[in-house]
Amino acid sequence: QVQLVESGGGLVQPGGSLRLSCETSPGTLVYYAIGWFRQAPGKEREGLSCISRADISTDWSDSTKGRFIISRDVAKNTVYLQMNSLKPEDTGLYSCAAASGSCYRSFDDWGQGTQVTVSS
Numbered sequence: 001q002v003q004l005v006e007s008g009g010g011l012v013q014p015g016g017s018l019r020l021s022c023e024t025s026p027g028t029l030v031y032y033a034i035g036w037f038r039q040a041p042g043k044e045r046e047g048l049s050c051i052s053r054a055d056i057s058t059d060w061s062d063s064t065k066g067r068f069i070i071s072r073d074v075a076k077n078t079v080y081l082q083m084n085s086l087k088p089e090d091t092g093l094y095s096c097a098a099a100s101g102s103c104y105r106s107f108d109d110w111g112q113g114t115q116v117t118v119s120s
Contacts, residue, residue, distance in 0.1 A: 009114030022096035
């Protein structure tokens with residue numbers, strides 16, 4: 001298991017931006033892929049994007065493509081999600097999770113999540 005802690009969420013107006021951080025336990029990014037997910041109340045969890053141990057990014061959600069950008073800083077053991085042009089429908093609990101090796105393995109370790117609320 002690995003440890004993941006999300007931060008950076010908050011209240012933002014439509015059209016605004018937020019940068020989420022996923023801090024992982026030391027060495028995690030060398031061996032694991034990290035994915036970003038979100039979940040609104042009463043809805044299924046949605047995969048947004050993933051970055052592999054090889055630093056390859058994959059966009060999973062059509063609704064966030066072109067607006068959300070995933071990146072990582074291996075030295076800081078941190079993965080980021082830059083969220084731009086935010087919409088009210090982006091509101092939800094955003095979580096990061098780790099998968100062994102690639103973005104197409106199962107995500108077994110999860111952070112606690114950080115709340116993002118987009119509202120005027």
